[in-house]
Amino acid sequence: MVEERNQTGSCLHVFDMDGTLLRSTATIELARTMGQLHAGEHIERLWFDGAISDDDFWSRLLKICENATTADLQEAFDNAPWMDGIAQTFADINARGEEVIVISQSPAFFVRGLELWGASESYGSKVEVGEPLETAATLLPMAKVRITGLSLAARNLSPKMCVVYGDSSSDLELFRTYSNSVAVNASPALESLSAMKYVGTDIREAYALGRQLLARTARKQFTQGGAH
Helix, strand or coil: HHHHHHHHHCCEEEEECCCEECCCCCHHHHHHCCCCHHHHHHHHHCCCCCCCCCHHHHHHHHHHHHEEECHHHHHHHHHCCEECHHHHHHHHHHHHEEEEEEEEEEEEHHHHHHHHCCCCCCECCCCCCCCCCCCCCCCHHHHHHHHHHHHHHHCCCCCCEEEEEEEHHHHHHHHCCCCCCEEECCCCCHHCCCCCCEEECEHHHHHHHHHHHHHHHHHHHHHHHHHC
């Protein structure tokens, strides 16, 4: 373990949430907790079919959550079907002197819960219960690329010292940009771009694939350095 940590140095692990860390969506889990599961499923279908705009989607979700208490929101987070091993994975990353960030299109207030499990930073759509909906609230796919780039620059890390984990269309640009990528229960389109793919319910196993990619990068850098 110590030898691997010395080889890879500081690294950044970037996780999507819905479909990657969460075996559901924040919208569905919030609607379920508020006793409006069918309403949540309905707005997700409408959005997927292109029948409503992003702003309309968020307005409808905020309507579902308008009477939610802090306890309700926490209950939705706590009872959600998370992948196994998230806290342990984040703890292992942090113990190596590396960092985790989570970037999701889901509401920022839901994504923030993962900071309590060890994520250094979290980013989500600018949607907050009890507050007016901001213009262009949705965190777009290219924003994932921009945030990751800024996070690497802030840590003085190269793109090769980053692993990205995702599952769907919102991660396509991220996977096109970063070569160390792990598709988690992913769509065929994302799998085709990924360096590794994982199907299952334990994020520790997907993370192990990410570690393989970092070790491969370290070996390649060592070999290239030796050639000079």
